[in-house]
Amino acid sequence: GENVEQHPSTLSVQEGDSAVIKCTYSDSASNYFPWYKQELGKRPQLIIDIRSNVGEKKDQRIAVTLNKTAKHFSLHITETQPEDSAVYFCAARSNTGNQFYFGTGTSLTVIP
Amino acid sequence: DGGITQSPKYLFRKEGQNVTLSCEQNLNHDAMYWYRQDPGQGLRLIYYSQIVNDFQKGDIAEGYSVSREKKESFPLTVTSAQKNPTAFYLCASSIGGGHNQPQHFGDGTRLSIL
Secondary structure, three states, X not given: OOOEEEEOOEEEEEOOOOEEEEEEEOOOOEEEEEEEEEOOOOOOEEEEEEEOOOOEXXXXXXXXXXXXXXXXXXXXXXXXXXXXXXXXXXXXXXXXXXXXXXXXOEEEEEEX | OOOEEEEOOEEEEOOOOOXXXXXXXXXXXXXXXXXXXXXXXOEEEEXXXXXXXXXXXXXXXXXXXXXXXXOOEOOEEEOOOOOOOOEEEEEEEEOOOOOOOOOEEOOOEEEEEO
């Protein structure tokens, strides 16, 4: 089955700096990669996603890059704000089924 | 994601008791999922269902059971065989059918042992 690894597990940045979270996956059949933000005690919410036919996608301060050859994808948050503080999860979905495989999460703290 | 409703928000289980967590969606999604989240941990898949009357075990199915009698409902029963049930339980749904669309999550149920 698929194995998704996520790094780092914790990340602290100064307000206004950039944050980068990296994930790797093992199944070359995976073709869809969503990113979720989870605030304490709340539901995970989709913040951005990318499909395997695209190398990069941006939405305002958030971007995701995908390298299919190396089997890794990354989340980039620019001009970080205190409200960006949360746990971020990457996930991968294989085209052989409807199961999503999640990374172990990155706890991001933005220091004002 | 107002389309997925989990209830109750908090649940307490006595030793030897089975409890059922409710998950209802009005998104017309085919696929539904149950995850367990322990403090500071990621999401671990308990069960998932791709279509009505069908479901598959996830990574940690032991001590849990599910049913999928209706498209919009996917209840999870935590049985007395689950010795460490204290966790945050999340239900999710997706369009399914091979479409690359995200999962939508409910607000979760926090289960504790009395």
